[in-house]
Amino acid sequence: MDEAKSQTLSLNIPNWGMDLAGYESACRYLGLSSDPTLHDKVARYLLLTAATHPSPTGFGRWLAELRPGRLSLGFLDVWTRLLMPSHPWRYRLNAILAVHECDPRGFREMMAQPESRIGTWLSFARISATAFLNLILGGVWLCGQACAYAATGRGLRRERAYFAGKTVLVTGATRGLGLALSARLLSLGTNVVAVVRASPALEALHSQIADAGLEKRFQIATADVAIHGALSTALAEIGVDAADIDMAVINAGIKEESSLPGTDEALKRVFGVNVFGAMDTAAALLPAFRVRGRGHLIFISSLGRWHGMPASGSYNASKAALSLLVESLAMDLRNDGRKAIRITSVEPGLIRTGMVAGGTLQDLLAVDAETAARNILQCAARGCQICRFPFLFTSMTAMIAALPMGLRVRILGRVRNRK
Numbered sequence: 001m002d003e004a005k006s007q008t009l010s011l012n013i014p015n016w017g018m019d020l021a022g023y024e025s026a027c028r029y030l031g032l033s034s035d036p037t038l039h040d041k042v043a044r045y046l047l048l049t050a051a052t053h054p055s056p057t058g059f060g061r062w063l064a065e066l067r068p069g070r071l072s073l074g075f076l077d078v079w080t081r082l083l084m085p086s087h088p089w090r091y092r093l094n095a096i097l098a099v100h101e102c103d104p105r106g107f108r109e110m111m112a113q114p115e116s117r118i119g120t121w122l123s124f125a126r127i128s129a130t131a132f133l134n135l136i137l138g139g140v141w142l143c144g145q146a147c148a149y150a151a152t153g154r155g156l157r158r159e160r161a162y163f164a165g166k167t168v169l170v171t172g173a174t175r176g177l178g179l180a181l182s183a184r185l186l187s188l189g190t191n192v193v194a195v196v197r198a199s200p201a202l203e204a205l206h207s208q209i210a211d212a213g214l215e216k217r218f219q220i221a222t223a224d225v226a227i228h229g230a231l232s233t234a235l236a237e238i239g240v241d242a243a244d245i246d247m248a249v250i251n252a253g254i255k256e257e258s259s260l261p262g263t264d265e266a267l268k269r270v271f272g273v274n275v276f277g278a279m280d281t282a283a284a285l286l287p288a289f290r291v292r293g294r295g296h297l298i299f300i301s302s303l304g305r306w307h308g309m310p311a312s313g314s315y316n317a318s319k320a321a322l323s324l325l326v327e328s329l330a331m332d333l334r335n336d337g338r339k340a341i342r343i344t345s346v347e348p349g350l351i352r353t354g355m356v357a358g359g360t361l362q363d364l365l366a367v368d369a370e371t372a373a374r375n376i377l378q379c380a381a382r383g384c385q386i387c388r389f390p391f392l393f394t395s396m397t398a399m400i401a402a403l404p405m406g407l408r409v410r411i412l413g414r415v416r417n418r419k
């Protein structure tokens with residue numbers, strides 16, 4: 001019975017629990033001798049804690065699942081003391097110390113650990129340094145929060161002033177980034193003309209819009225942007241003139257995994273939407289922008305445009321072509337004296353949408369569609385010509401793009417093999 005109970009308690013609770021081997025490593029790190037009975041107590045405590053505390057996500061989850069060794073425990077101990085006091089590893093280490101202190105043998109062991117004169121000074125120095133570091137980090141964090149709060153307020157005001165009352169065309173608005181952009185634009189008081197392909201999901205979108213009473217502010221034009229001229233026909237069908245549109249977010253895009261060469265059809269399909277579809281959308285609106293003397297085209301490219309990727313050659317190449325076409329278009333408009341027609345090229349890293357497969361690395365590096373939509377619209381409202389995010393992914397891409405091709409092939413080729 002006792003054995004069965006002990007086995008149950010030894011079970012590893014996802015992200016919170018600690019198996020016997022982990023407990024033994026932690027005891028070695030703490031200078032205590034392990035005891036299976038005490039491990040049961042620790043496991044029971046962690047089970048209760050897991051029920052009342054949220055499971056860590058992203059980097060925290062990765063840390064929680066790290067195999068404990070002497071080095072990693074040292075790092076985890078310091079890291080959770082300084083930066084993540086609510087992390088499962090802090091609870092695990094504290095629980096072991098507390099349980100051993102309550103146990104007569106553990107207590108004797110803990111009392112027996114000699115604290116030399118030098119050791120006392122070292123402890124004192126460590127505690128002071130920790131407190132000082134906490135103070136500095138806390139101050140920096142507080143300043144960061146205050147700045148972010150002020151910037152968010154200013155960014156939102158600017159975004160609202162820029163988009164409210166305007167009519168914005170969004171392609172690929174059924175899901176993912178396009179849907180998040182449309183929702184945010186609606187919340188800013190913008191009229192949205194959504195360009196979507198005919199699909200079963202369309203009916204649901206129509207009824208959602210009707211339920212929200214947004215028919216007047218959210219019009220749906222049904223067109224496949226890869227078909228030349230389909231967009232103009234679709235706009236005419238719903239009675240929208242290109243002259244009524246102030247801006248466009250050219251977002252529709254597809255990604256097909258296929259290795260090169262021998263992918264004629266896949267290559268054509270991807271370029272058909274990502275390059276020709278995007279340029280066709282711009283061409284349908286630019287004459288009206290020229291007549292009016294202003295307008296704003298926001299193109300959704302990708303950070304993938306900076307280098308190749310295994311099985312994503314067609315997608316990355318299409319985004320490279322799009323980015324260069326957009327840059328050239330901005331130059332042409334400038335040379336024509338059309339500075340008031342704005343061009344923004346958006347190069348996001350990973351966004352959590354149907355286009356991206358899930359995984360630990362993706363969870364860590366990706367932003368959600370709502371955050372991406374906010375970044376894009378705030379960037380556009382500031383008049384930025386280029387918008388890249390998130391910061392970590394952008395920095396990694398810049399470093400990778402600067403490497404010689406041979407090294408890139410070796411490093412990025414491996415990324416896929418590991419999956």
Ligand SMILES: NC(=O)c1ccc[n+]([C@@H]2O[C@H](COP(=O)([O-])OP(=O)(O)OC[C@H]3O[C@@H](n4cnc5c(N)ncnc54)[C@H](OP(=O)(O)O)[C@@H]3O)[C@@H](O)[C@H]2O)c1
Pocket residue numbers: 171172173174175176177178195196197198199223224225226251252253254273277300301302303347348349350351352353354355356
């Ligand atoms: N997700 C990322 O990590 C990421 C990163 C960088 C850049 N981007 C870019 O962001 C844009 C949006 O991507 P997403 O992540 O939101 O992808 P998604 O969830 O797959 O959505 C793509 C959207 O494009 C529409 N679309 C595809 N082909 C179309 C066509 N021929 N005509 C009209 N609409 C079409 C889709 O409509 P249906 O529902 O009819 O298929 C869908 O609404 C794309 O340009 C993508 O390349 C994405």
